[in-house]
Amino acid sequence: MSVFETFLNGKVFIDTLPLLLRGLRITIGLGAAAILLGAAGGLLLALLRLYAPAPVRFLTISYINVFRAIPLLVLLIVIYYALPFVGLRLTSFTSATVALSLVSAAYCAEILRAGIEGVPRGQSEAARALGLSPIRQMTDVILPQAIKLVIPPLTSNAINVMKDTSLASVVAMPDLLKQATQAQALAANPTPLISAALIYIVLLLPLVSLVGVAEIRLARRTR
């Protein structure tokens, strides 16, 4: 058997592709859900971290630190295998979404905080002097500028979330990686694994290069 027949076997590839694509759909669904929930949670945390009264601010900082410190795989296993002991039984999809979102929110919070703090002071002064309400100051003036500043790190975080969805295969989630390992066992050939790796790369490469371009453009503009 040649190397090609082993690692890129055409017949195995075609036979297992439907399975992989089903897994890909779940990977994308999980990634998208976690990215959106994480961003929303991150925004809330960032605002609490910056503007809430001291006790809430302290709690928020603790949350952010704890969820940046805990390994995602550990959190995922705790949620999926430990919570049922206290009567909370989540499906593998829900467990994975919750774990990814909780961690992503902590990272997003720090990114967004940096963005908000990166908007010049004069902007909020002008918004306040005009009599805009605190919410309007945020939505009209601060956030549009802050988010623009942190598009590259936010995209990097989204890429990480998308990659980390593969960890969900350990809680029996039929995502792309899980389907690939099963298909490999079924076909007794590693081609599905190689295919899965290529699919991950094809999925994320555009985002990775987007970050690069965005960073260059941002650097040019702020210079």
Next chain:
Amino acid sequence: MAPIINMLGVRKTYGTFKALDGIDLNVEEGEVVVVIGPSGSGKSTLIRCINQLETHQSGTIRVHGLDAGRRGDLVRIRTEAGMVFQNFNLFPHMSVLRNVALAPVRVRGLSWTEANDRARKLLIRVGLGAQIDKFPNQLSGGQQQRVGIARALAMEPKILLFDEPTSALDPEMVGEVLDVIQQLARTGVTLVIVTHEMGFARRVADRVVFMDAGRIVEVGPPKAIFDAPQDPRLQTFLKSILAS
């Protein structure tokens, strides 16, 4: 009639530094008051306390009968007192028109159509009718500051606060901004202006306030302040300005 701005015993410290050390000042409706003084004398702090961009630690500030120290009153004070900043502080992600129309929509509840109409008229009035669809970074400093003035005017404020409006401008652009402010001085709106432009102060001020080390040292009509200064600190200050 009660003064439109009334400051009584206003103090503010940063650590041990006394930024404002017992300020008593009344400004009448329609009056043009120019505040002068050396850097660090507290002029900017004073004007920024009026709309509470800086909070004072003791004393009272009343604007149009409203207490600046009370949260509920503060929002109304800010809608009645527009501010123009040294660094313009235009919103860079919005067109010039949107910069001017935003607050009337969000705070006064105008429709976008009404606010855009108002903004367009104001921009024409400050000589920027051709720039309304541009973004702030496409304008010169002088043009940006005129947008800043139009933005403040769009709220139809009773008071305009100018915090060193020409200090960040190239010399050739100072005149166009001062001209706009001078036109405003004739419209009956109350102006409080912090500036280093002494010729301008002499031309437009009803009263000039000289500050040093967080206190108001001398107050008077421009003629008295510039031609017959009493306090030695004011005399030194004017001499140093003329020498430069």
